[in-house]
Amino acid sequence: MNKNSAIIRKGRKYDQVLDGARDLFMAHGFESIGVDDIARRADVSKATLYSYFPDKRMLFMEVARLECQRQAETLEAAVDVEQPVEVVLGVVGRGLLEIVLSEFGWNMFRVCIAEGERFPELGQQFFETGPKILIDRMCAFLEIAEARGEVIVEDRALAADQFPELCKAGVFLRLVTGVQTEFSQDEIDRVVDGAVEMFMARYGVKAG
Amino acid sequence: MNKNSAIIRKGRKYDQVLDGARDLFMAHGFESIGVDDIARRADVSKATLYSYFPDKRMLFMEVARLECQRQAETLEAAVDVEQPVEVVLGVVGRGLLEIVLSEFGWNMFRVCIAEGERFPELGQQFFETGPKILIDRMCAFLEIAEARGEVIVEDRALAADQFPELCKAGVFLRLVTGVQTEFSQDEIDRVVDGAVEMFMARYGVKAG
DNA sequence: CTGAAAATGAACCGACCAGTTTATATTCAG
DNA sequence: CTGAATATAAACTGGTCGGTTCATTTTCAG
Missing domain, CATH: 1.10.357.10 (Tetracycline Repressor, domain 2)
Incomplete structure (x- = not known):
């Protein structure tokens, strides 16, 4: 496995989270979407999500x-x-x-x-x-x-x-x-x- | 006391509520203001407030x-x-x-x-x-x-x-x-x- | 003065939600 | 195979807030 990928992106499911978040945020805005929704959509556990992003805001800002x-x-x-x-x-x-x-x-x-x-x-x-x-x-x-x-x-x-x-x-x-x-x-x-x-x-x- | 006032406005403290709501809503928006805040500002009990307006939204719409x-x-x-x-x-x-x-x-x-x-x-x-x-x-x-x-x-x-x-x-x-x-x-x-x-x-x- | 209408306040309910924890399971490099 | 890193599910915490209830008090017209 290419070592760079681990360095550039912080984990295997980083992009998955970002994609799921983008889909939901862009379709429904910020507040009406729960962190649980995003985790479910991204096929990722909530704990994993929080291991990549400190909180919901930061996740949103990155998507934006x-x-x-x-x-x-x-x-x-x-x-x-x-x-x-x-x-x-x-x-x-x-x-x-x-x-x-x-x-x-x-x-x-x-x-x-x-x-x-x-x-x-x-x-x-x-x-x-x-x-x-x-x-x-x-x-x-x-x-x-x-x-x-x-x-x-x-x-x-x-x-x-x-x-x-x-x-x-x-x-x-x-x-x-x-x-x-x-x-x-x-x-x-x-x-x-x-x-x-x-x-x-x-x-x-x-x-x- | 003039009977019309009772008919036109639904109660003695109607305007009080509206004024308090206007002050807070216009200064801080909708979501960041709680119904309790408005009641307190208007010097009115929450129950009274709810006797005039069915819910927070309708109150806001009237103010608006x-x-x-x-x-x-x-x-x-x-x-x-x-x-x-x-x-x-x-x-x-x-x-x-x-x-x-x-x-x-x-x-x-x-x-x-x-x-x-x-x-x-x-x-x-x-x-x-x-x-x-x-x-x-x-x-x-x-x-x-x-x-x-x-x-x-x-x-x-x-x-x-x-x-x-x-x-x-x-x-x-x-x-x-x-x-x-x-x-x-x-x-x-x-x-x-x-x-x-x-x-x-x-x-x-x-x-x- | 009196009795009904209006107002009170404080407790209470229920729903929602961000974020944490934990014990378990999966992945994968060496 | 092994062990460390990563991922998982699910329960849990703590807090917020809209809205309701009710027993008690205040107001005010007649």
Whole structure:
């Protein structure tokens, strides 16, 4: 047996636990899932679970960290900065909405907010490993686009905050309040296209 | 003693309970507050409390309903639709941010999301009595403004969703994740003014 | 003053759940 | 084969909290 595996991961069933936890947490949030549920789902004893993770929170944070990372990488891979601004924004917007509307995005958000005062580290970790990355990339991209003469942005940080928010217009609030839980591709296109149009109207350099 | 008061309100200490509940819920959210805490704060016995409200949820929903109503009225009173669009939007934006950043707004939101799956009615009630009202008024105002020739808005519902979202750019996410909890007037002005500028760039009718 | 309605408080119930312990069983390297 | 490391099941602890009950006291209209 390869010695590295024992060093890198702390035991044979480490990933099993993580996978089970991810499934349940992402589907039902944090509080409504018991440690017993996770152990059962992961086909692992509770004692084993606690031999890997000090407590439920830490387990959740690890799940969240990994999942955020995965989502960020997926979105980033879909972007080609060589494309015109409108195209890039469209891709980013649609990708963002996909995350926001996914089981993961929704539950991640829910837990961050719900548990905000009981463990604040989570919300901050989420922001740093999720939205923050998007905003940073957005800033960098706007700089490139400005160098290409496609846009003029005085306050880049503000613009980078505005676009993602614009993409969630109408969708996010209805989602989190439970007023609407399913969104058609048409609805998504309408809001993303609307966001791109608005963004370009404000920052785009006129044709020519 | 006036007979109506007995009919309208169900007992002498009804308001006492409501007030105590509001204070605690708005300051600490839903789950972290116990029914015993509320009874103690309201100077009322637990049994009395339960003689007015069937359970903790219903108590919270009533508190939420009243508070939403109050906030909506305050914001509405501050608006003068006779003013130019830019001015009205500025007032609305600043008023909205004040609500969002307040103890009430923040906790209201938190609870809606946190308890979303345990009692969905709350989120929906919140949406209907809060954001929905703003959006509706916004639509109506855009129609008026368009009649005055100040703006041209093809998709009014979308625009009415976009503006409030734009006002929260950068602020909301940092707030709920706990990354930033205090916002200076300068920061608020920057984002609201940015929102108005962007909105006018997209929908405003050029000078003249 | 009086009697019904309202309020009290304190004990109590039952459910839930994170985390621990223990005695037993399985795995696997050497 | 052996023994140390790891895993297991299940019982147990300790605490929280929503909601109920009831015998007693307070309030207040008529």
